[in-house]
Amino acid sequence: MAAPAVALHDPAAAARPAPAWLGALDRALGLLLEVPAAALVLVEVGLLLAGVVSRYALHNPLVWTDELASILFLWLAMLGAAVALRRGEHMRMTALVNRAGPGTRAFLDAFATAAALLFLLLLLRPGMEFAEDEGFITTPALEISNLWRAAALPVGLGLMALMAALRLLRQALGGGVPAVLGGVALAAALAAGLALAQPLFPPLGNLNLVVFFVLVVGAGVFAGVPIAFSFGLGTLGYLALATSAPLTVVVGRMDEGMSHLILLSVPLFVLLGALIEMTGMARAMVDFLASLLGHVRGGLSYVLLGAMYLVSGISGAKAADMAAVAPVLFPEMQRRGSRPGELVALLSASGAMSETIPPSLVLITIGSVTGVSIAALFTGGLLPALVMALALAALVWWRNRGEDLSGVRRASLGGVLRALVIAAPAIALPFLIRAAVVEGVATATEVSTIGIAYAVLAGLLIYRRFPLARLWPVLVETAALSGAILLIIGAATGMAWALTQSGFSRDLAHAMASLPGGAMGFLLVSVAAFVVLGSVLEGIPAIVLFGPLLFPIARQLGIHDVHYSMVVILAMGIGLFAPPFGVGYYAACAIGRVDPALGIRPIWGYLAALVVGLLAVTFVPWISIGFLGGR
Structure with missing residues (x-):
């Protein structure tokens, strides 16, 4: 469905309200994200429409519009993803989560947010390294550093990490401290367990595909971790623990997948x-x-x-x-x-x-x-x-x-x-x-x-x-x-x-x-x-x-x-x-x-x-x- 976005359940909303200062901070950060994201949507419409009019009505193609649209598009994608995380609108499978009782559902929601935060924190440094490497490339039409485009990735990852952390804090201050502590502890324990078991993975060969892309991804999806972060955790775990590939590869492939102008x-x-x-x-x-x-x-x-x-x-x-x-x-x-x-x-x-x-x-x-x-x-x-x-x-x-x-x-x-x-x-x-x-x-x-x-x-x-x-x-x-x-x-x-x-x-x-x-x-x-x-x-x-x-x-x-x-x-x-x-x-x-x-x-x-x-x-x-x- 474009596939529909399914909102994360927010246990804090069902318990007592979060402190006023936290609500004010959340609203301020929301405006900080939403204003440029909404503006970028309008700018992209204007850029592409100008390109069509210039090419077919004025017979004078603008060679730079597609390049600028591509640069702004990656910023729109990353800022939009941060807005979606703040609003709890990343796509996830909720069939099993919704069948659980209130306490279990609050725990699973905290785990889902903690798992997303773990992925974002692990990828933040590789994202900065990737952007730094892209800074040596000059764009052909505008002749500017490609850092202007690639910087969207670490900035977006950092903003999403901030939104995930605030979400956990809001849930905890809203009366969900046990659920949050349990969810964060489970995510940390699973990550530590996989890291300690790292020597076991390289000899497994293609059995690692079952471990990371069936068990890890499958467990994440069925536990209600948003699909994008479940995919990311499986890929990150496979490359970090079972191969010698640098983690900047993950960021590079994400950039490639999200940068098609189509x-x-x-x-x-x-x-x-x-x-x-x-x-x-x-x-x-x-x-x-x-x-x-x-x-x-x-x-x-x-x-x-x-x-x-x-x-x-x-x-x-x-x-x-x-x-x-x-x-x-x-x-x-x-x-x-x-x-x-x-x-x-x-x-x-x-x-x-x-x-x-x-x-x-x-x-x-x-x-x-x-x-x-x-x-x-x-x-x-x-x-x-x-x-x-x-x-x-x-x-x-x-x-x-x-x-x-x-x-x-x-x-x-x-x-x-x-x-x-x-x-x-x-x-x-x-x-x-x-x-x-x-x-x-x-x-x-x-x-x-x-x-x-x-x-x-x-x-x-x-x-x-x-x-x-x-x-x-x-x-x-x-x-x-x-x-x-x-x-x-x-x-x-x-x-x-x-x-x-x-x-x-x-x-x-x-x-x-x-x-x-x-x-x-x-x-x-x-x-x-x-x-x-x-x-x-x-x-x-x-x-x-x-x-x-x-x-x-x-x-x-x-x-x-x-x-x-x-x-x-x-x-x-x-x-x-x-x-x-x-x-x-x-x-x-x-x-x-x-x-x-x-x-x-x-x-x-x-x-x-x-x-x-x-x-x-x-x-x-x-x-x-x-x-x-x-x-």
């Missing part, structure tokens, strides 16, 4: 998703679809599917998609007799359905880490999502065939046309975005700024709705969510490098390539694997970690890159929204304000429909590549 589209599309909700564009689209289909059995369920299809083509982030659609549709659907559990189940399934609709953040990520053409992915993603939508629509028809519509009035033709006229500017936006990328007017990163400018103008001039009071929190939330996502990408890039250097990728390639059934056997195993990975790791980290390993095998077996991308993304989407571990399902429940227990039973039918659609996409490559032409 990933700048992550914060920009997150911002675009928020703007379409702010300006009323999302509501206009939903109102048009409701006027068109609201009078048929299950009509509003079809509207929900159609709205998610259209909105996904604009925002690119699943949490933003669901937040734009659910508040508009759920009240009316409940008035017509729909059960809350059924609604949240369909919302979750539609989130999984729309993962391949451009400009999905997962599409952008998979293109950036595997080298697959973003334009080809944008073209190939529409039809697979439509197949999944038709599978869901068939089940909606079956489940609503007996719906009572006696109190529902059919919209008049005039009403439908009026709704279409109002919604037309909003409906045009996803087609504008796709056309701009496919026709080469703008890159996948630049096109997001065109969408942002379009949404702002539409809100001001057409819909006359642009609440300035909401702009600041939207910019801060954009920076925080983007920082959380990008830190995962950076940590997973380091982890993938370590796996590759160990020879694991070569062994995996040999094992996967020798599976019975050839290409189809490989595809089916990939489906099963990525459903599991999607539920545990979420989409983006799973792609960054395993994409570079598995895509070369798929190519070797003759599987088209875009076809394999669609299969993998849809499989991960099913895992992401499948209970009990799928984080996307719980995000849908939070957005729809529905108890997760109510949707458990109805969602399995929708997931079964999605699996049928996924198998159709898997067995019929034309669905993914039929419209690619020569791409």
